[in-house]
Amino acid sequence: MMRFQRVASISPLIIVATRVIAVVAALLVGGLGFAIAGFDVPMLAGNVVTSSFGTEFGLEDLGLLVSPLILTGLAAAVTLRIGLWNIGGEGQFYAGAIAATVVGLSIQSNDVVMLPLMLVAGFMGGAVWILIPALARAYLAIDEIITTLLLNFVAILLVNYLCTGPMRDPQQAVQSASDRVPYEMPELSGDLHWGIGVAVGMTLILAIVLAFTGWGYEVRVAGANRHAAHYAGMPVRRRLMQVMLLSGGIAGVAGMLEIVGTVHRLQGGISNNFGYLGVMVAVLAGGLPIGVLPAALLMGIILNGGIVLQAYGVSTYEVLALTGLVLLFIAVGEQLAYYRLVRLRPVAQ
Amino acid sequence: MIELLTGVFYAALLAGGVLALAAMGEVLTERVGVFNLGLEGLMALGGMTAIVTVAHYPSAPLGLLAGIAVGLAAGAVFSAAVVLSRANQTLCGLALTIAGTGLAAALGHSYAGQPAKATFEGVAIPVLSELPILGRAVFSQNVLIYVIWIVLPLALHFLLFQTRHGINMRSVGENPSAADAAGVAVTRIRFWYVVVGAGFAGAAGAYLTLAFVPSWSDGITGGRGWIAVALVIFAGFRPINAAAGAFLFGLITALGFVGQARNWPIPPAFLSMLPYLGTMAFMILPVLASRRAQRRLAAPAALGLAYYRDQR
Numbered sequence: 001m002m003r004f005q006r007v008a009s010i011s012p013l014i015i016v017a018t019r020v021i022a023v024v025a026a027l028l029v030g031g032l033g034f035a036i037a038g039f040d041v042p043m044l045a046g047n048v049v050t051s052s053f054g055t056e057f058g059l060e061d062l063g064l065l066v067s068p069l070i071l072t073g074l075a076a077a078v079t080l081r082i083g084l085w086n087i088g089g090e091g092q093f094y095a096g097a098i099a100a101t102v103v104g105l106s107i108q109s110n111d112v113v114m115l116p117l118m119l120v121a122g123f124m125g126g127a128v129w130i131l132i133p134a135l136a137r138a139y140l141a142i143d144e145i146i147t148t149l150l151l152n153f154v155a156i157l158l159v160n161y162l163c164t165g166p167m168r169d170p171q172q173a174v175q176s177a178s179d180r181v182p183y184e185m186p187e188l189s190g191d192l193h194w195g196i197g198v199a200v201g202m203t204l205i206l207a208i209v210l211a212f213t214g215w216g217y218e219v220r221v222a223g224a225n226r227h228a229a230h231y232a233g234m235p236v237r238r239r240l241m242q243v244m245l246l247s248g249g250i251a252g253v254a255g256m257l258e259i260v261g262t263v264h265r266l267q268g269g270i271s272n273n274f275g276y277l278g279v280m281v282a283v284l285a286g287g288l289p290i291g292v293l294p295a296a297l298l299m300g301i302i303l304n305g306g307i308v309l310q311a312y313g314v315s316t317y318e319v320l321a322l323t324g325l326v327l328l329f330i331a332v333g334e335q336l337a338y339y340r341l342v343r344l345r346p347v348a349q
Numbered sequence: 350m351i352e353l354l355t356g357v358f359y360a361a362l363l364a365g366g367v368l369a370l371a372a373m374g375e376v377l378t379e380r381v382g383v384f385n386l387g388l389e390g391l392m393a394l395g396g397m398t399a400i401v402t403v404a405h406y407p408s409a410p411l412g413l414l415a416g417i418a419v420g421l422a423a424g425a426v427f428s429a430a431v432v433l434s435r436a437n438q439t440l441c442g443l444a445l446t447i448a449g450t451g452l453a454a455a456l457g458h459s460y461a462g463q464p465a466k467a468t469f470e471g472v473a474i475p476v477l478s479e480l481p482i483l484g485r486a487v488f489s490q491n492v493l494i495y496v497i498w499i500v501l502p503l504a505l506h507f508l509l510f511q512t513r514h515g516i517n518m519r520s521v522g523e524n525p526s527a528a529d530a531a532g533v534a535v536t537r538i539r540f541w542y543v544v545v546g547a548g549f550a551g552a553a554g555a556y557l558t559l560a561f562v563p564s565w566s567d568g569i570t571g572g573r574g575w576i577a578v579a580l581v582i583f584a585g586f587r588p589i590n591a592a593a594g595a596f597l598f599g600l601i602t603a604l605g606f607v608g609q610a611r612n613w614p615i616p617p618a619f620l621s622m623l624p625y626l627g628t629m630a631f632m633i634l635p636v637l638a639s640r641r642a643q644r645r646l647a648a649p650a651a652l653g654l655a656y657y658r659d660q661r
Contacts (some may be wrong), residue, residue, distance in 0.1 A: 136632070142636060335435050
C-alpha cells in the first residue's frame with residue numbers, strides 16, 4: 001500500500017527543484033492558454049528566446065528590466081527576512097522617483113555631485129513613504145500588508161497630480177510629464193546604464209550584512225521567531241523599523257535610477273508594475289537577497305518576453321496574469337514538496 | 350443643503366455597496382480561518398465577466414449570476430490551494446490578485462470604455478421615495494441596494510451568531526483541532542466558505558460594473574478589494590459592522606464626488622486619495638484610541654494558519 005506522508009524538513013536542493021518545476025509548470029499552463037487562444041506557441045517561445053538573448057540590443061533591454069526588478073525584489077526580500085511583507089514597492093518606487101526628480105530639477109550642479117545626491121534623495125523618498133506603515137507595524141502591530149499596499153494608490157495619484165499640475169512641462173504635448181532632469185547615469189553598453197551595477201552592488205552588500213553581522217543575525221532571528229528574539233533581549237521593534245525603512249529606501253532607489261537612467265522625466269506609469277513584480281521576485285528567491293539576482297533575471301526574461309509578444313497581439317495584462325500563475329504554482333509546490341510517497345508494509349500479526 | 354445631503358447619501362449607498370458585498374464575503378472567509386487577499390482579483394474577474402455577459406445577453410441579473418459563478422470558480426481554485434494543499438495564504442492571495450486583474454484586463458480589453466448593455470436601474474418606490482432627505486437617497490435605488498444593506502447583513506449575522514452551523518464555522522476559525530475533535534468537518538467548512546466568500550467578491554465586481562459605474566475599464570476595481578480586506582479588520586469580523594463600515598467609506602467616496610462636482614479648491618487627485626488614506630486612518634486610529642476595543646474585536650485565533658490534522 002502506498003501513502004503520502006508529510007515530512008518535517010526538506011533539503012534546500014528539493015526547494016530549488018520545486019521552484020523550477022513550479023515555474024516550468026506555470027509556463028506550460030500559460031502556453032496551453034495561449035495555444036487555446038490560437039497562438040503558435042513554439043514559434044512565440046522561440047522568438048522570445050532569440051530576441052532576448054540573440055542580439056546585443058535584446059540583452060541590453062533585458063538588463064534595463066532586470067535592474068529595477070533586482071531592487072524592488074531586494075526591497076521585498078529584506079522584509080521577508082524579518083517575517084514581514086512589503087507590498088508597497090510600487091508606491092515607494094514613485095516616492096523615490098518624485099524625491100529624486102525634485103532634487104534634480106532644483107539644484108544646478110554636475111553629474112558627479114548630483115547622482116549621489118539624487119540617490120540619497122530617492123532612498124529617503126522611499127523610506128518616508130513606508131514610515132507610517134512601519135511605525136504602525138512596529139508599535140501597534142497593525143498588518144503591514146494592507147497599509148503598504150494602500151499607499152501605492154496614493155503615490156500613483158500624487159504623481160499624476162504633480163505631472164499634470166505643479167511640475168508639468170508645458171512643452172510636452174502628448175503625455176503630461178515633468179521637465180527633463182539634466183543629470184544622467186553613465187552608460188555601460190548601448191542603452192544599458194550603470195544602474196544595474198548599483199542594483200547588484202546593493203544586493204551583494206545586503207547579502208553579506210545579513211549573513212555575517214550581528215545586525216543581520218538579529219534580523220534573521222526576529223524573522224524566524226519574533227518572541228524568541230524579544231526574549232533573548234534583541235531590540236525587535238527597532239529592527240522591524242530599520243528593515244522596513246531600508247526596504248522602502250531600496251525601492252525608492254529603483255525609482256530614482258529609472259529617472260536618471262531610462263525615463264529622465266517624472267511621469268505616470270514609469271513603475272511598470274516593478275513594485276508588484278518585486279514581491280514575486282522575492283518569493284521566487286525564497287526571501288534570500290542573493291537569490292534575488294537569478295529570480296530577477298527570470299522575471300526580466302518573462303517581462304521581456306511579454307514585450308516581444310506585444311508585436312503578436314499579446315498584451316502586458318496576459319503576462320501579468322502569467323506571473324500570477326507562477327506565484328500560485330510556487331506557493332502550492334512549496335507545500336507539496338513536504339510530502340513524500342512511502343510504502344506501508346503490512347504488519348505481521 | 351438638503352439636496353446636497355440627499356445626493357451624498359444616495360452616492361454613499363451606491364458606492365459603498367461594492368465594499369459591503371466584498372467585505373461581508375470576506376467576513377465569512379476569515380471567520381472560518383482563511384485570509385483571502387485575492388478580493389481585488391476576484392472583483393476584477395466578476396466585473397469583467399458581468400460586462401461581457403450583458404454585452405451578449407443584455408440582462409443585468411444574468412450578468413450578476415455570471416459574475417458570481419466566476420467568483421465561485423476562481424474561489425474554488427484558491428480554496429483548493431490554501432485549504433486542501435495548505436499553501437501559504439498570503440502568497441496565494443497575492444497570486445489571485447495579480448492573475449485575476451491581469452486576466453480580467455486581458456479578456457475585457459475589447460469591452461473597455463463602452464457603457465454596460467444592461468444595468469440595474471434605480472426604481473422609485475411610491476410615497477416612500479418622496480420623504481424628505483433620505484427618501485430619494487434610500488427608496489429610489491436599484492433593487493440590489495436593499496439586498497446589500499438590509500438582507501445580507503442580517504442574514505449573515507443570524508447565520509454566524511444564532512445558529513449551530515454558525516458556531517461550528519466560528520470554532521473552525523478559532524480552534525480547528527478542538528472543532529475537529531468535536532466532530533466538525535474542518536476542511537469541508539473551510540473549503541466551502543472560502544468559495545462562498547469569493548462568490549461575494551465576484552458579485553461585488555458585477556455590482557461595480559452593472560450598477561455603480563456602469564461600464565468596464567482596465568483597473569476599474571482601483572484597490573476596492575484591498576479596502577474591503579481592511580474593512581473586515583476594522584469591522585471586527587462582524588457582518589453588520591462590515592456593512593456599516595462600507596457605508597462610512599461610501600460617504601468618504603461620495604464626499605470626493607461632491608467636491609469634484611462643486612469645484613472645491615482641492616485638486617481632484619487629493620479627493621481621490623481620500624478612500625485610501627481613510628482606510629489607513631481607520632486601521633490605525635481605533636488601535637491608538639483603545640487597546641481594549643481591539644481585544645473585543647480580535648481576529649479569529651486560527652486566522653491564516655493552515656490546519657494539519659496529524660500535527661494536532
